[in-house]
Amino acid sequence: MKKILFIICFLVCANAFSQILSSNVEKKTLALGETDHIVIKIDNIGGQKVSAAPKDELLPFHFEEIKDSIGVNANSYERKIEFAVYEEGKFTIPELEFKVGGKILKTIPYEIEVINTAQKGDQINDIMKNKEVKLEATDYWELYKWYVLAALALIALIIAIIMFVKWGRKKKSSPVVATNQTLKELESLKKKKYIEEGNYRSFYVELIDISRNFITKQYHLPADVLLTDDLVQLMKKNNTISQENEKIVEEVFVRGDLVKFAKTFPDKNTMEKDFMDIREFVKRSSKDLEFENLRKDV
Template sequence: MKKVILLFIGLCSSFLSAQNISFSLEADTNSILIGEQIKLQLKAEIPAGDNYLWPFLPDTIKGLVTLETGSIDSLIENDRLTLSQNINISSFDSGFVHIPRLALISDGDSTFSQGFIIRVALAKAQEDKELYDIKGPKDAPFEWLPVLYIALAIISLVVLIFYLLKRIRNKKKAPQKEVIPSLPPAEWALQELHKLEARKLWQEGKQKEFYSELIDILRHFLERKYSLKAMESTAEELIEKIAKLEMAPENFSALSKSLRLSSMVKFAKQQALAYENEEAFQAIKEFILKTQVKQVKEEENE
């Protein structure tokens, strides 16, 4: 008697579990013309937390072509898990396509969807319309716009070639010999700084030109005074070389700031303020002056 009761309870439990699971396969139509699409939707509702195995549409169904298989969407609400998936299919053979029942497995139990048949028909020919001979190809109308584009492209190419040839000729000209200043490095640099200050470049909005000439004066001075390869060095490389020279920390900090500021202005990343321009100029001038004073003292001690 106990075995009968336990068997009855098990069957009831399985029945109730199956009642809690729903699974369907629906189509937006069951009749199409060859090449038209049908949207299938698989939809299931199971208890949240159940392990499930989602079915797939077999690719061996005669006459059926799967165009797109969407992702499986899920939503949990009131301890229920809702699953859905869209599949686009078509057929290129007239006749009937049989979509079989699909099985959703949840916690070991199988729930089946309904199967159905899709009718695929040929497009009807319009017999009541008169047939005409095939017309010959029409001449395309002449368009001026493509011709204009081609003409502009040719003109641009000629101008570019002329410009490149001119640059090549200029490069082939003998380079001018570099004039080596006769003054000592410090005197020459201070003289050039005085000329630069008198031109008031940054006051007239010519910051790039001002910093280019200011840093070039510093580079020439470093090359002549300390034999540093400064002309081809970047701002950061020049800072590393200056760090090896003997100078007060505040002078090194001011020079580093001036070099970095000049680099920012040169590449149009920053516009310097008036006081920053003055500080950069004075930092380089003070560095050269202190170098000159130090040299004079060394000569007097000798």
């Protein structure tokens, strides 16, 4: 009999001094966005530290915690969480762990059903009436400035591309560069003093070579490979070089061929005139090209 009484006393004392965890959920069925509460209470903690998930992180993902309050005194611990769910369906609050000293206590799981109480055809009223706001020019600028700036940048880019294509940097083969280069070559020829020395053969060989290279670059005609007669026919057919310039090229080239084969012996005045005529032809070539471009545009 004494042994039974001892066991009963032991159980009563153990129960009296052990921690007791209790939990309660206010509502098991909620409307979308409706708030609910779960309360967890632990008694007989005896001043021991209670550890659990941090504030606003105790409940799982679908439960939006609105308020999480913790109350602790010497002998009890209470945690009250206000929450809401914004999706339809059934959701579970799992076992929640609380560590008291070295002992782990767990709540029971709860199943929460969330329903949409709105009915088809329900009228939805604004909480507040729409308010008209008068916008100033600066307000419109703030709203649309990035669109305007982007449009202006695009237009500027298009204009820049067009200008570059149409009036971009001139290539080394441009008419002005070809003209200047040929004039320098003619000046170099003159400094060799072939005219003054009567060296007509060397003079005409180099003069014709310079002229042929110039016609090839400036007019894009194969003057460097064609015979004089064929080149003259092509110039007349092509109609790119003016008649005045065609006449000069024909006369100088024919005379050069005659000199080359020792069929004529030009004097200094003739050599000087041919040199001046070719130089003027080179200078006037840009006018031929301008006329040709206008003719193509028309």
